Every structure is written in C-alpha cells, then in structure tokens.
Amino acid sequence: MSVRRLAEDNVQPATFAFNRENSAWAKLAIKKYPKGREQSAVIPLLMRAQEQDGWVTKAAIEHVAEMLDMPMIRVLEVATFYTQFQLKPVGTRAHIQVCGTTPCMLRGSEDLKKVCQSKIHHEQFHLNESGTLSWEEVECLGACVNAPMIMVFKDTYEDLTPERLEEIIDAFEAGNGASVPVGPQIDRHFSAPQGLPTSLIDTAATAKSGRGSKAASATSQVPPSNASKPVTHDDATNPAIKTPSPVKAAKGGEAATSKPAPTASSAARMIKNPPLAEGSLGEKPDVQTIKAPAKAASLTDNNRPAGIEKPAIVDDLKLIAGVGPKIEGILHDLGIFTYAQVAAWKKAEREWVDNYLNFKGRIERDDWVKQAKALAKGGEAEYIKVFGKKPR
Template identity: 70%
Template sequence: MSVRRLAEDTVQPASFAFSKENAAWAKATIKKYPQGREQSAVIPLLMRAQEQDGWVTRAAIEAIADMLGMAYIRVLEVATFYTQFQLKPVGTRAHVQVCGTTPCMLRGAEDLIKLCKKKIAPEPFELNQSGTLSWEEVECQGACVNAPMVMIFKDSYEDLTPERLEEIIDAFEAGRGAEIEPGPQVERIYSAPIGGLTSLNAPEPAEKKAGRARKAPDEKAISVPPANAAKPKTAADVTNPALKTPATAKKEAAKIAKVEGETTVDKSKPQKKR
C-alpha cells in the first residue's frame, strides 16, 4: 500500500469551518451515535468536509478532531488510511477516478487512462492548467458488469468509450457536468442486457402460439405425479425405496448382509474380548 501524506504547507489553508448548513448537518450526525461513541462520526464528517472544500485539509482534520474530542493523530490515521479521502487539491470541477481492476482493464480501461493523460494531465493527481480537472486510477468500484467505468464525485459513468469519456470531461470542464446522466452510457437500464430485456417480456401473441406444432391426436398423455417427476428410474438398490438403511432398520439390514455373505457385526458397540 502506498504511503499517503498530507499536502505541503504551501497549499494548506490556515483554518477550516463547516458552512452553516454543513455545521447543522454535522451536529445532527454526531447525535445519531450513542453517548460515548460520538467519535464514530469521524468518517461521515471527513467526507462532508471533502465535499465542501474538494479535499481534506490539515485544518479540517484538526477541526473535526476538536468537535469529536479526539487526538489529532487519530483523525489523521483515518484520513490517511482510506483512499476515498483526497489529501491534496484535486480538480475544482471534476476529479476523474478511472477503475483499473481486471474487468474494466479487459474492457478498455487502458484507453480511458490514456485519454485522461492526454486530456487532463500526464500524471495522476496532477491538475490541468486551469486547476479544474484531475484524475487517478482506482480499484474496483462495483460496476464490473458495465465495464469500463469512471467515477466523478459520487456518480459513476459506465459502459464508456474514450470518445464518450472525452465528451463527459468536456462537459464538466465547461461547468455542465450536471447535464450528463450518470450510469450506463449505452442503451441499457442499470445492469440489464444491452438493447433491452430478453426475459419477462409481454405475453406472446395468440396467433404465434397457434402456429406452434401440436401433439398428434393419437398420442396419449403421460401423467407423472409432481413429487416423482424428476426422480430417475433405476434397478439399483440405492434407489429402491423398499429397502431400508441399516440406520433405520438394523434387523432387515443384517438379514440382507447375511444373505450376501457380509459380516453382521455391529461395529458401533464395544466387542467382547475372547
């Protein structure tokens, strides 16, 4: 696992404070936890701080630690452990997270990464010239069936081609990211088959049913009880319901074994010494 450190002091703000709306949200969130367990709110508070400022600053870490009565190092441990927290400034309009795990890689993630290098910056976490865009490669984000995909903020964009991703990046760069519909970028609903459903469709038309081949009139229907419909018919003793097992009928099993020349000693009982 790579070492994650806070950004340089030159880019760190002097202070941090939640907005009025976020401060009320943070107070309500802390109250959701039992008395003495308020520190459990550390992750949601860090996420809200990141959503407000775009990344997690040292000042935000210290402010949240004060709110929860935690040592600074404890909150720092959480922020540096989880890769969902951005510890350096990212694009102000979009930070593109490209999934590079096997399913997406097999479906063209490398081409998406090449586009990000060309369109945004040559290296991950490097800002473009205007500071509005950045990118990184991440692990699986759970949309494998719709690979390849990227995530921007909290939304995922799936079934991508380099051309479609370029259109999405241009839209965010122009401040029109909200106009892009998240989810699959092809003709499918969530993870349903491309082109529409292939099962559970509308009932088959009556005229189509009538055209099907019918049974010959002299063919007799065979009635099979539902309970026995899938049971194989064999002559083997193991499938003969008339024969009982030694566990349920020891006397009968002993008789069968005696006829077949097998020993009738019950090994489950201690044997007398001779």
C-alpha cells in the first residue's frame, strides 16, 4: 500500500465545522452507539465531513477528534488507512473513480483510464485546469457483471465505452452531472442479462411445441454419476438395472448420489405439480405450491393513484430510497410529482404501483409513504430527524 499523507499546509483551511444540517446528523449518528463506544462513529463522521467539503481536511480531523473525545492521532490513523477518504482537494464537480479490477480490466477499463488522462489530467489525484475534475483508479466497485464502470461520488455509471465516458465527463464539467442517468448506460435493467432471456422461457409451452426437444434429448443422454457403465437404450428400458429411487436409498440409510436430469416434458409436469420434499415419504411438505406470476397492472384500474398536472415546482422524488432517475420518470408519466401524493397512497394504491413497477414488495420494504411524509413535512432536515440519516 502506498503511503497516504495529508495535503500540504498551503491548501489546508484554517478551521472546519459541520453545517447545521450535518451537525444534527452527526449527533444522531453518535447516539446510535452504546455508551462508552461513541468513538465507533469516527468513520461515518469523517465521511460526512468529506461529503460537506469534498475532501478530508486536517481541520476536519481535529474537529471529529474533539466531537468524539479521541486523540487526534487516532482519527488521523483512520483517515490515512482507508482509501475511501480523499486527503487532498478533488474536483468540485466530479471526482471519477475508475474500477481497474480484473472484470473491468478485461472489459476495457484501460481505455477508460486513457479518457480520464486526456480529458482531466495525465496523473491521478491531480485537478484539471479549472479545478472541477479529478480522477483515480480504484479496486472493485461491486458491479462486475456491468463492467467496465466508474463511480462519481456515490453514484455508479456502468457498461461504459470510452465515447460514453467522454460524454459523462463533459456533462459534469458543464455542471449538468445530475442529468446523466446512473447505473447501466446501455439497454439493461440493473444487472439483468442484455437482450431477451435465453433460458427458462415458458417450459410447458416449449415442451408442447417440441422446440426444447433437442435440449431435452441432450440432457436425457447424461448418465447418472453412480452408473457403472454408460446407459444404453436397452439399459434404460431394463427394470432390473434402473437407478434406485432417491427416497428408497435414503430410507435404507444410503445417500442418493444424484438424480437424472429432467426432460422438458417432466419439467413442465414439475411446475404444475411440484414434487414432495425428499425424505418426506409421502408426508405433506411445508411448501408445495409455486405462486403464479402477478397480473400486470392496468392503467385503467381503479386502484391506480390519481395523477395531477405537472406543477410549477416538482419535488425531487429521487430523495426517496428506491427511486432513481428512471423510476422518477415513470412516476411523472403517471402524474406523480410531489411527496404529498406518495404520502397519501393507500394500501391498494401502493400495491398497484409496486405491481406496475414490478418491484415485488419493495415499496413496502423501503416504506415510501413514511419517507414521503417526512420529506413533505420538513424536507431533508425532517428526514434526518425521522430516519437518522440523509436521504439517498
């Protein structure tokens, strides 16, 4: 690991203090820890200081040490150990972190670094001429299937090409970074496969039409792992040498080593009539049904929340956890523009929106209504008061 030091004194500010909002947040963060363990809040407080000023200053380290009654050297040790803390000034509009770990490297991160070198600065951690941009190479950012990717502050931008990264850098340089959609930069839903699914597509219909016969035939030719010789056509029809039933093997005390792969037609029957759990010997298992897919939400359904005309002032729905730019756009299309609208949703309306977005219960899990009520009542300050953290 390279040595990490604080920035030179000539760029260090003389003092630091949390603003009113962050000060309230810091006090709530400290209270989360047991009495006598308040110093455990050192990392959250340093992160909040970095979010406020863009980087961790010496004055911020001293301020956090005073708040937590810690020796300054201990807070300095934390700040210099974790590479998430920026110890020198970074771009005021964007500090770009380029993932260089193996999946991203294999998918083109070297070309992304060349873009940063040409458009920002040849060296990492150096500002561009206007002081608005900087960059660095980092380890895994956690979305390997969407490689290559970058992170700007807390947002990730995935499935990048050099050309797309140039466009993103230009947008941040122009002060329009908020207009860039986060996440995949191609036609991909989160980390889902690109294009249409290629497997497990309506197995029953596939078996009926015969489209899956080749795959089913191939799997049926694979011998079980406990077979002493390859299974021939005659072997398969000879009841004397058939593979023992897994249930009988378990009953006799012998572990069943494998099961033959199901054909397409047998897979269809399993979906319609799920098998009993192994070892149950005919007893009714706890779970023996497969839920049918939820019926698609209809725009004419009476449970659809009432929309309104777009008001002059539109609330930032992205402050609700679970709402990104794409989801916010869909809500706008439904006529949902304000926190008050979301806060007033009844259960049936929440279920309709959840079904429409195919969220599988996420609206309830993230408690959109409670979040919206806090934001409608007092904005970010009320949200921090209710949830103990800043929205998003």
